[in-house]
Amino acid sequence: MTGSALPADLDETTVTDAAVASFDHTPDPRLRACLAILVRHLHAAVREMEPTIEEWEQAVDFLTATGHKCDDTRQEFVLLSDVLGVSSLVENINHRKSPGATEATVLGPFHMTESPQRELGESIDEVGKAEPCLVTGRVVAVDGTPLPGAGVDVWQADEDGFYDVQRPDVLPPGTGRGLFTTDDDGRFRFTTVVPSHYPIPTDGPVGRLLLATNRHPYRPAHIHFIATANGHIPVTTHIFVADSPYLDSDAVFAVKSSLVRDFHRTDDPERAARHGLPNPFMHADIELVLEPARGAGAE
Amino acid sequence: MTGSALPADLDETTVTDAAVASFDHTPDPRLRACLAILVRHLHAAVREMEPTIEEWEQAVDFLTATGHKCDDTRQEFVLLSDVLGVSSLVENINHRKSPGATEATVLGPFHMTESPQRELGESIDEVGKAEPCLVTGRVVAVDGTPLPGAGVDVWQADEDGFYDVQRPDVLPPGTGRGLFTTDDDGRFRFTTVVPSHYPIPTDGPVGRLLLATNRHPYRPAHIHFIATANGHIPVTTHIFVADSPYLDSDAVFAVKSSLVRDFHRTDDPERAARHGLPNPFMHADIELVLEPARGAGAE
Numbered sequence: 001m002t003g004s005a006l007p008a009d010l011d012e013t014t015v016t017d018a019a020v021a022s023f024d025h026t027p028d029p030r031l032r033a034c035l036a037i038l039v040r041h042l043h044a045a046v047r048e049m050e051p052t053i054e055e056w057e058q059a060v061d062f063l064t065a066t067g068h069k070c071d072d073t074r075q076e077f078v079l080l081s082d083v084l085g086v087s088s089l090v091e092n093i094n095h096r097k098s099p100g101a102t103e104a105t106v107l108g109p110f111h112m113t114e115s116p117q118r119e120l121g122e123s124i125d126e127v128g129k130a131e132p133c134l135v136t137g138r139v140v141a142v143d144g145t146p147l148p149g150a151g152v153d154v155w156q157a158d159e160d161g162f163y164d165v166q167r168p169d170v171l172p173p174g175t176g177r178g179l180f181t182t183d184d185d186g187r188f189r190f191t192t193v194v195p196s197h198y199p200i201p202t203d204g205p206v207g208r209l210l211l212a213t214n215r216h217p218y219r220p221a222h223i224h225f226i227a228t229a230n231g232h233i234p235v236t237t238h239i240f241v242a243d244s245p246y247l248d249s250d251a252v253f254a255v256k257s258s259l260v261r262d263f264h265r266t267d268d269p270e271r272a273a274r275h276g277l278p279n280p281f282m283h284a285d286i287e288l289v290l291e292p293a294r295g296a297g298a299e
Numbered sequence: 300m301t302g303s304a305l306p307a308d309l310d311e312t313t314v315t316d317a318a319v320a321s322f323d324h325t326p327d328p329r330l331r332a333c334l335a336i337l338v339r340h341l342h343a344a345v346r347e348m349e350p351t352i353e354e355w356e357q358a359v360d361f362l363t364a365t366g367h368k369c370d371d372t373r374q375e376f377v378l379l380s381d382v383l384g385v386s387s388l389v390e391n392i393n394h395r396k397s398p399g400a401t402e403a404t405v406l407g408p409f410h411m412t413e414s415p416q417r418e419l420g421e422s423i424d425e426v427g428k429a430e431p432c433l434v435t436g437r438v439v440a441v442d443g444t445p446l447p448g449a450g451v452d453v454w455q456a457d458e459d460g461f462y463d464v465q466r467p468d469v470l471p472p473g474t475g476r477g478l479f480t481t482d483d484d485g486r487f488r489f490t491t492v493v494p495s496h497y498p499i500p501t502d503g504p505v506g507r508l509l510l511a512t513n514r515h516p517y518r519p520a521h522i523h524f525i526a527t528a529n530g531h532i533p534v535t536t537h538i539f540v541a542d543s544p545y546l547d548s549d550a551v552f553a554v555k556s557s558l559v560r561d562f563h564r565t566d567d568p569e570r571a572a573r574h575g576l577p578n579p580f581m582h583a584d585i586e587l588v589l590e591p592a593r594g595a596g597a598e
Contacts, residue, residue: 009554009555009556009557010384010387010391010552010554010555011391012388012391012392015384015387015388015391015552016384016388018384018552019383019384019385019387019552022382022384022512022514022552023512023514025512025513025514026511026512026513027511027513028511031511031512032512033348034348034350034354035512037344037347037348038344038348038383039383039384041340041341041343041344041347042340042344042383042385043384043385043388044340045336045337045340045341046385046388046389046392047388047392048336048340049332049333049336049337050392051333051389051392052393053389053390053393053406053535055333056380056386056389060374060376060377060380063362063365063366063376064366064369064374064376065366066362066366067362067363067364067365067366067367067369067376068366068367068369070363070366070367075359075363077359077362077363077366078359081355081359083321084318084337084338084341085309085314085315085317085318085321085338085342086318086341086342086345087355088309088314088318089311089314089315089342089345089346090345090350090352090355091352092309092310092311092314093311093345093346093349093350094351094352107352212325212327212330213321213322213324213325213330213331213334214324214325214326215321215322215324236352253309253314253317253318253321255308255309256308256309257308258308
């Protein structure tokens with residue numbers, strides 16, 4: 001423990017340097033650097049806002065309510081980070097990809113439970129009320145080499161716009177989720193439903209923020225993917241449904257035009273039979289392209 | 300609800316303007332301005348840190364744990380604001396007092412329960428194990444006029460450094476707290492114990508932050524005051540005990556030399572008898588000076 005003596009009588013011009021200096025003896029240099037950046041920007045924001053004491057109390061209350069809303073199936077701070085554009089910024093910074101790799105986008109607040117391991121071709125829709133959709137795809141390297149044995153973690157809302165954790169009374173846990181392993185040719189396939197656009201949860205502090213600021217809470221329809229493969233950088237992304245509303249005003253700033261795909265009605269009785277689907281059926285094809293890990297071939 | 304169309308393909312250089320613009324239709328201009336400032340500074344901090352996804356997740360986890368630690372008697376976000384110097388900055392900004400008014404300092408996380416209304420002269424120490432201390436004082440205007448009928452809200456740790464809410468098994472609720480009204484001459488008086496210096500609570504995320512950064516958690520001994528009077532600006536402040544350790548390295552950056560007072564042993568049998576105290580006794584005298592409300596004479 002180190003207690004550097006404070007300059008006497010800190011005021012609004014000297015307290016920032018004192019707060020930064022209080023972290024000078026942090027052993028981890030990365031933590032020390034991040035705290036210095038955080039303190040300087042937080043203080044700069046406060047100096048610019050000049051909040052009243054009541055406004056500072058409102059901010060404390062908002063953060064407290066946001067924390068209280070978080071539980072095993074709800075992550076309100078991720079939602080807050082999402083609607084402030086912070087998640088999108090962090091993803092963009094972390095994925096300055098080589099041209100040709102699949103673009104990343106935000107994780108979102110619904111990757112809370114582990115997806116069930118599933119066989120290729122299995123349905124992730126355990127309810128079976130809506131029109132079935134075949135999703136086929138491939139995980140490849142930027143040079144086009146297929147990546148066998150790659151992990152494909154999938155999660156999505158249903159045709160009414162709900163994730164399993166949001167309607168535990170109606171949706172069996174794991175519906176809309178699956179963890180697949182690509183075959184010898186880097187391919188994966190599963191059946192599901194075409195997801196609907198949906199509002200992010202509005203029954204918490206973040207929903208109240210959107211309401212108070214006249215922002216709509218909607219996200220365009222999408223399926224989440226995390227693809228992982230040995231020797232490659234994992235990608236966390238979405239595939240967006242091409243004709244979905246809100247593609248041009250996503251509440252969480254996550255749309256990339258390169259991630260929009262057609263989900264089209266297909267009339268192919270032989271293929272339908274092969275996948276155990278009625279004909280015609282919906283179909284989307286998705287290629288996930290991974291960048292080699294830095295340090296080439298490592299892992 | 301308004302949904303301005305987003306520019307397609309937001310990237311790390313364009314997402315900040317998009318996030319700011321998303322709040323453009325906020326009806327309350329003050330909220331709109333604060334959100335724009337917050338988004339710009341948050342994004343600037345992220346851009347400077349370039350956090351990994353894992354670091355972003357750690358930040359989300361830290362905020363979530365901080366929220367979960369908050370309850371009716373614990374305010375971990377206030378503690379976080381305190382140790383980052385934000386509370387001190389906000390207080391300083393809000394109290395650009397006229398010369399002569401008592402300086403303000405931080406509220407701290409222990410003003411959670413309402414102080415019991417007490418008669419002048421009453422003891423706020425409901426345990427009675429430690430040496431008694433007489434506190435006398437006066438609430439006056441900057442021109443020296445006494446302020447009768449002023450409210451004096453007092454809360455403090457005991458001789459072992461604990462507030463009532465921290466040791467509910469040992470300390471009756473309300474011990475160390477009192478709400479007094481000044482007499483016709485603006486005076487107040489009560490008996491108590493000389494508070495000890497103490498560590499801020501370290502059993503939560505903020506304590507773990509201090510540990511990871513080699514910061515000590517101690518605050519110098521002090522008594523909290525909020526003084527309020529008609530036609531005057533309330534002041535939230537502390538009176539610090541002159542010879543306390545940690546006056547030069549307060550964990551929450553709140554010490555002002557103008558707020559340090561002698562607590563001295565007094566040998567005055569007549570005065571002791573008048574206040575029902577053993578002789579000799581400890582004594583501190585405190586003047587709280589309030590600035591007139593802006594708009595003169597208005598409440």
